[in-house]
Amino acid sequence: MDWLKSEKYQLNNVLAARSRLGEGPVWDSTKGLLYWVDIYNHRVNQFDPTTGQNLFFDVGDVVGSIANCLQQRLRYRRSR
16 A cells, blocks of 8 residues: 555545445546445435535445436445
């Protein structure tokens, strides 16, 4: 991970998320939003890097994955 020490890159913590297991980032280039899942807290998150706001909704079960679809919808898959 020598690239982390490079002066070409600057890493910033932009969200103090209290997730149990944050995974599966999906970038929506049309809306400029980052979607990600908190697997064990049953949440799909939407992070807006321009405002720093993170919204989430509880899907009621363990979240396995998410995908951005052509119809401007976000789909998720439960693990069970």
